[in-house]
Amino acid sequence: MPSAGVANLRRDNAGLVARAVFDEPGVSRSDLVEVTGLSAGAVTKIVSHLLSQGVVREGAPTTSSVGGRPRVPLRPSDEPYRVIGIHIGLRWLVGALADLGGTIVHEETVAHGSTKPGPVLDGVAALLDRLERVAGRRHVVAAGLSTAGWVDSRRQVVVANPDIGWVDVDLRPLLAQRRYATHVDSTVRALASAESRFGTSRGVDDSVQVFVGNFVGSAASHRGVIQRGSHQAAGLVDHLPVGAPGPVRCRCGRSDCFGVLATDLAVAEQARRDGLIGESGQIEDLLELWRSGDRGADRLLRRRAVQVGRAVGLLANLYDPDTVVVSGHVAQEQHLIDLHKGAAERLERADIVSRLVHLTALGEHALTRAPAAVALAAFYQDPLGALGALGSA
Ligand SMILES: [Zn+2]
Numbered sequence: 001m002p003s004a005g006v007a008n009l010r011r012d013n014a015g016l017v018a019r020a021v022f023d024e025p026g027v028s029r030s031d032l033v034e035v036t037g038l039s040a041g042a043v044t045k046i047v048s049h050l051l052s053q054g055v056v057r058e059g060a061p062t063t064s065s066v067g068g069r070p071r072v073p074l075r076p077s078d079e080p081y082r083v084i085g086i087h088i089g090l091r092w093l094v095g096a097l098a099d100l101g102g103t104i105v106h107e108e109t110v111a112h113g114s115t116k117p118g119p120v121l122d123g124v125a126a127l128l129d130r131l132e133r134v135a136g137r138r139h140v141v142a143a144g145l146s147t148a149g150w151v152d153s154r155r156q157v158v159v160a161n162p163d164i165g166w167v168d169v170d171l172r173p174l175l176a177q178r179r180y181a182t183h184v185d186s187t188v189r190a191l192a193s194a195e196s197r198f199g200t201s202r203g204v205d206d207s208v209q210v211f212v213g214n215f216v217g218s219a220a221s222h223r224g225v226i227q228r229g230s231h232q233a234a235g236l237v238d239h240l241p242v243g244a245p246g247p248v249r250c251r252c253g254r255s256d257c258f259g260v261l262a263t264d265l266a267v268a269e270q271a272r273r274d275g276l277i278g279e280s281g282q283i284e285d286l287l288e289l290w291r292s293g294d295r296g297a298d299r300l301l302r303r304r305a306v307q308v309g310r311a312v313g314l315l316a317n318l319y320d321p322d323t324v325v326v327s328g329h330v331a332q333e334q335h336l337i338d339l340h341k342g343a344a345e346r347l348e349r350a351d352i353v354s355r356l357v358h359l360t361a362l363g364e365h366a367l368t369r370a371p372a373a374v375a376l377a378a379f380y381q382d383p384l385g386a387l388g389a390l391g392s393a
Helices: 004-023 029-036 040-053 117-135 187-198 264-273 283-291 295-319 333-346 350-356 366-379 383-392
Strands: 056-058 062-064 067-071 074-076 081-088 092-098 104-111 139-147 150-152 157-161 166-170 181-186 207-212 216-222 323-328 357-359
Touching: 004 029, 004 040, 004 074, 004 383, 029 040, 040 056, 040 383, 081 117, 081 366, 092 117, 092 366, 104 117, 104 366, 117 139, 117 166, 139 187, 139 366, 139 383, 150 181, 181 187, 181 366, 187 207, 187 216, 187 323, 187 366, 207 295, 216 295, 264 283, 264 295, 283 295, 295 323, 295 333, 295 357, 333 350, 333 357, 350 357
Parallel strands: 081 139, 139 181, 207 323, 323 357
Antiparallel strands: 056 074, 062 067, 081 092, 092 104, 150 157, 157 166, 207 216
């Protein structure tokens, strides 16, 4: 038996190599020597172990035009492990299974009966059970949960989500029963985490993620680390003034706040008032109308994009990032010009707006890829430890 110190060092080095493969799928063993600073012998040994454990897999060897030894690309394994990502939204839960490379392989949506914490958390427990069943013989190695508002990821507590009336909702009792590690974060921080791995802010040091859904949120990353603040409350942007006062009064008393003017709820409400969609119509109905070429729908969505742009401009002044990534339904290629317009109205350096403000590249599964990315980031801190814990559970 190796001593505990040596065993820990081996685990740390295995984590280093596995993370490098996750960060740069397709790397070869010689790339890994360069990236990790480990010896060629150590890398060979660790890669063999990670292959035997099913954490990484080999692709087809390639030879360069100048000849030499074939290069064997290494990628995160698509079998036999899964991570779970669950997004707790205003109207529904969305849950998914992803492989170790972050590709979503299964996704399902469950509508809430009520937004009260009890029924929603029962729904999350049932969804976790079902996703574990869908995973079948594949082992779930970690799960990530995300929801909007002020979320304390250390304590796994939703401190406040005023829009649905959640205060100090503790997720630990629900999650503690699982045999794999669980992680909780706010929707927008989870999106920022996924975006920096798979999306627009990949390789960017300083970025700001802005999410506009039924709620709004932001997450600033400095040197690749998401800033959480002293009380895990950094990035709450509900009360940024973004336009002329609207019909809904914010809980702060004003009517020009980002959180009441520019959300999916607000724009759907306006569309109902304007008679564009039916009385029970939602954002999806408005988007469908817009895709069919409706001018009224386009006008509404463009106005919203300008409002979101103003929030983006204010945030860019605060953080001076390399990139601002906008996600949610507002992130439409056709409305990027309106986002830029709104941002330029507020930016001190309006000339850089088109270099600065970009749309998400996370695609249709963004809301589940995000919490899955949180789970994966934690898994890759100590993959062999996570698998060992699973075996001894
Ligand atoms: Zn307000």
